[in-house]
Structures are given as structure tokens and as C-alpha cells.
Amino acid sequence: MNEGLVVVVRAIISFFTLLILTKFLGKEQISQLTFFDYILGITIGSIASEATVDLSSRAWPHFIGLVSWAGLAFLMQFITLKWRYAAKVIEGEPTIVIMNGKIMENVLRKMKFRISDILTLLRNQGIFDLNEVDYAILEPNGSLSVLKKAEYLPLTPKDMNIPVKPTGISTELVYDGVLIEENLRQMNKDKKWLLSQLKKYGINDISEAFLVTLNDAGSLYVDKYKDNIKKVKDIGDYKGPH
Template identity: 50%
Template sequence: MLDEAFVVIVRVVISFFSLLIFTRVLGKQEVGQLTFFDYINGITIGSIAATLATDLSSKVWAHWVGLTGYAVLTGILQYITVKNRYLGKVLDGEPTVVIENGKILEGNLKKMRIKMSELMMLLRDKGVFDITQVEYAIMEINGGLSVLQKAKNLPVTLKDLQISSTPSNLSTEVIQDGIVITQNLQQRKKDMDWLNKNLQANGVTDVKEVAYALILPNEQLYIDKYEDNIGKETDMGDYEGPY
């Protein structure tokens, strides 16, 4: 039993540092930037690393060679996609226009196997609820949707109005799950008296009533209570049912 435990520990160390080195060498990519192939490849490499650590029925060497092989091939494909534009398109695909001048291109949606409901969800995620406002919508190779609204629907900026602006600041959380974060309160040069005064001004008598609170960039206090009291919630479903 102890011998097996020692072997597993050694294999875990080998697997862990091999995976660490390979991921460092292959570079940094956010999950949202990964193509579908990159995502599946990452899962496969992780699965091999896990098997290397725990499968005592086979030799470490075989799993390590498999892990190294996947990492090397991934690195080669990354190099190819950077150096050769044509092969990069073949391997990673290319962006596809799915909406043009407010019209959905159903043929392109079918080629990408994307349902209409999924497209609508991606548009809402971009803050677009009226499809007629869209000039172009492009499905990126990582599955994300880029949206260009029509010029008349774009928000007016301070630059457009030739109005000077002040630098933007960050919001600071000061209450989370009914607990005051005193360190953050002090960083914004506030004290408990200031906090209690603002809570009372918003009808909060006990900090335990607050789920989340922020000091906004304009020094105002944003409060979200556990009891929202918003009445009947908006139902996004399109059928009667329990879910």
C-alpha cells in the first residue's frame, strides 16, 4: 500500500511539472479564445496527464511519450497557423458573417450548425435585442459573436459631443454576503459611520440584509439586498412548464 502511494506521488510530480512546462511553452490563451479543436486537444492532454499520474498498470514512460507527443504536435500546429495564412484557415477555420444589414444568413448558420435560438442568445449577450439594428454579425473561430450595429444606433460618445471627461475609476466591493470588507472600505478612505449612514439612507437597518455592496467610481454606494422586491420577475421562457 505504501509502495503504491509513493509511486503515485512520484507520478503525480512528473505529470504536474510536465503539464506545467508544456502549457508555458505553448503560450497563454483564455478559454474564450480557444477554437473547438484547441479545447478538445486541451482536454485530451489533461486526460493523458491524469492517467500518467494514477494508472499503475502501465509504465510512466508510455504515458509521458503520449503527453509529449500531443504537446509537440500542438506546438507545431500553432507555428504553422502563425506562419502560413492558408493552412491557418484550413486548421482553425475563418470568421463567418451570419447577419448582414439586419438579415439573417440562414445558409451560413446551417453550415456552422448554429440554431436560431443560439444566435439570438449571442446577440442578447452583446446587448442587442433588436436584430434590425445590426449591420454585421460575425461568428468568430472561437464561437464568439462580433456585432457591428448600424451607425444610427451606435451610442454617442463624449468625443462625438466634444465634451471633456474625467479619468475612470474602479468600483470597490465593501459588503459581500452580509460581511463588511473593512480593508476595501479603508482603501476608499471611508469608515463604518459613512457606510452605516448610507445603508440607513437606503432603508437598510442591518448589514446582514445586504448580499452585495459597492462603492462606485462616483463615490456613491450601490446596494443589492437579499430581498429585491421587484414584483413579478420577467419570464424569458416560451412555454409553460416548471423550468
């Protein structure tokens, strides 16, 4: 019983220590997560967990180690902010992996990246055809920045001098087959209106809809549980064990 109480007390102390340290280090740990930040976060979390459950040793050495690691992380942040060269060494720098539409194979090999990894990152950007890409830059945090070729850049209303109205944020009216009445009222709509709209999509009951959203411009998105897609495409680059 005493050991359990000690674990609870240590857990509370570790929890609030981590909370304070993460606030102290700032939001960069999440918003710009590099490989170094990832390893650092795992290490600090491991020290905190040991401080909680390792009853064979005193707690204070663990907490000193925890604060020390956080202090070193803050020091590295300060150094990288003040010294650009140190930031390039510690955090890395952007690397061009596609230039003028051509894949830089040597660069990929040097960075230990597969072309399938680049294709995945491109699909995350909504690009499914390499012919659309002019430049692609791999950022230090692992994300991919893409510049499309001029002929594939989207034509904006500003280019055509067309005035547009803001669409606003989409609001969920139905989520997982359940009607969210409060959101429906906020959009100045009622259940009767919603049912009439759903019938246009072949839905007779709200429980048949997986997700329904509506934005301020009146654009309705409807997704059914049964989408009647007869054949699902396989975009895998090789046949796996499954």
C-alpha cells in the first residue's frame, strides 16, 4: 500500500514537472518536430517514467536528470536561434529532392530515402502525378514542400478578377450516424430541411449517413456508410504478406 502511494505521489510530481518543462521549452517541440526533438522527447519521457515507478532508487536523482535534459534542450534551442551554422548541423537543412521535374536519385540515396517515400509525401500534398512537380524540397522535420509547374498551378478568382464570398468553416451536422442538433440550430436549419437534403443523396434516414457537414456558404458534404464503390484500387508499390 505504501509503495502504491509513493508511485502515485511520484507520478503527480513527474506529471507537473513535465508540464512545466514543456511549457518552458515552447511549442517548437510539436510544431517543428525534428529527429533530434523526437529522440529528446522520448528520453525525457523515459526519465519521467523511471522516476515514477523505480522504487529501488531515490526520486531526486531522476528529477535532476529530467531537469538537466530539459535544460540542455533549452540550451540547444538558444544556440540554434543565435547561430545559424549550429542550427544547420543540429537540425539539418532543406534539401531539394526534385529539381526541374527530375528526381535527384543521388540525393535520395544520401538521405536514405526511397522514391516510394517521396511519392507518399506527394500524395499527402494532393499530388498524384509527378509531371505536375517542378521542385520538391524535403524539410528538416521530414515534411515535403512542393512547387508545381506553372501550367498546373490553380487559377484563383483573383487572377480572373472575380469577387468571391468567404465560405467559412464547415460544421458537422451528422457524425457517425448521429444527428448533432445543436450544430443544426447554429446553422439556422432544422431536421426537416436536413432530411430533404439527404434524400437527394438517396438517404432516407440520418443513421445511414456517416458524415454530413455544412459551411456558411451553404455547401453540403454528405458521406454514406455504403458508398457502393465496386472495386478499390491498390496503390501499393509491391505485394505484401497480406
